[in-house]
Amino acid sequence: MMLSLRSRRLLATSSVAVVLVALGCSSEGDERAEDACTTDVAFVGPDGPVDLTSTGAVSLGRGATYTIYVADDDLDVGDLSARTAPEVAFDATLVTLTIGVFNPDGTPPPLAAGEVVDYTPEFGVTSFRVTSQTGDELFGDSTGAEGTVTLVEVGGRVCVEVDYADGEKQLSGTVAADVRAR
Helix, strand or coil, X not given: CCCCHHHHHHHHHHHHHHHHHHCCCCXXXXXXXXXXXXXXEEEEECCEEECCCEEEEEEEHHHCEEEEEEECCCCCXXXXXXXXXXXXXXXXEEEEEEEEECCCCCCCCCCCCCCEEECCXXXXXXXXXXXEEECCEEECCCCCCXXXXXXXXXXXXXXXXXXXXXXXXXXXXXXXXXXXXX
């Protein structure tokens, strides 16, 4: 059963609020809310649902861009940089979420915790892209794409709430990863 994007957004927002309340956290300056960030994400690709559990991230431009990797196989992030993606087993699925300004005019400011980023195909504004790869097949078509990313935590660790769907894939939930600054 596929939920509409609006229903998934409402469900994701409600789930986060319940978790934060259960932990005694609020989003208003309470640092304990950051402790609740763990990866709990649903991904549906062209071949069906995939259980993504391993993460890594790289930050560029002093936090102006984050590229977050999520896979169903162990990620080797030791050599992760702006020019390399983590290697996974050939039959594994690797999802890449990149948040920032694509083709900026000047130097974009760092992304901030609490910032909500809407998907847009436009260049020169803050947006995000989702791609996936299984084996040698890359799925980067964003036809019909819509969604949002909420930055919960940025810096040495990044945590985002993502709700995204396009014609070939869906990604929704929380992704948290240690960041390698490059």
